[in-house]
Amino acid sequence: MLVKKLFTLVFIRKEDQILLGFKKRGFGMNKWNGFGGKVEPNETILEAAARELKEECCLTVKPGDLKNIAHLEFTFEGEPTLMDVRVFSTSIFEGTPKETEEMRPKWFRHEDVPFEDMWLDDKLWFPYMLQGKKFFGHFHYEGFDKILNYKIEELDSM
Numbered sequence: 066m067l068v069k070k071l072f073t074l075v076f077i078r079k080e081d082q083i084l085l086g087f088k089k090r091g092f093g094m095n096k097w098n099g100f101g102g103k104v105e106p107n108e109t110i111l112e113a114a115a116r117e118l119k120e121e122c123c124l125t126v127k128p129g130d131l132k133n134i135a136h137l138e139f140t141f142e143g144e145p146t147l148m149d150v151r152v153f154s155t156s157i158f159e160g161t162p163k164e165t166e167e168m169r170p171k172w173f174r175h176e177d178v179p180f181e182d183m184w185l186d187d188k189l190w191f192p193y194m195l196q197g198k199k200f201f202g203h204f205h206y207e208g209f210d211k212i213l214n215y216k217i218e219e220l221d222s223m
């Protein structure tokens with residue numbers, strides 16, 4: 066049986082740029098990604114998404130301004146965990162991104178997204194996100210550097 070764990074992942078957009086953070090510690094260390102983390106028992110998924118964004122790069126968003134753009138699932142060969150990742154995006158935010166203990170933020174133009182220093186799945190689904198599509202993706206990993214199989218489905222609504 067798979068044990069589901071719920072995570073958030075937030076992408077801030079500005080004109081033709083997207084904000085990524087270089088993760089300095091923990092899961093996904095030394096990779097660029099959106100901002101996010103575990104959903105705590107006392108909060109909604111949107112509250113968790115806004116909280117993690119604030120903690121990790123000091124930007125403020127209203128939870129209601131976050132648009133749910135994707136649902137990603139990650140499983141790992143031989144492991145009982147399913148990572149259930151809810152992906153959000155907005156261009157409505159307050160503040161200037163600041164480096165924290167967890168993340169070093171940086172704006173990237175779409176053509177400069179550093180896929181070679183990101184999770185392997187990102188280059189498979191970023192094109193959907195950058196084109197403004199909604200989608201579901203499931204990725205089955207062996208370890209952290211090999212995808213055994215995956216599927217991505219575009220969705221009409223989330």
Ligand code: 6U4
Nearest residue numbers: 072073074091092093100101102103150184186187
């Ligand atoms: P703590 O324990 O506070 O450091 P927390 O910030 O709660 O952790 P974290 O950073 O471990 O959680 O959450 C993992 C983050 O990585 C979430 O935003 C989801 C994201 N993530 C996990 N696997 C991913 C993958 N294969 N591709 C991807 N993002 C992934 O693009």
Ligand code: NA
Nearest residue numbers: 100101102103
């Ligand atoms: Na995190």
Ligand code: NA
Nearest residue numbers: 101102117120
């Ligand atoms: Na965090």
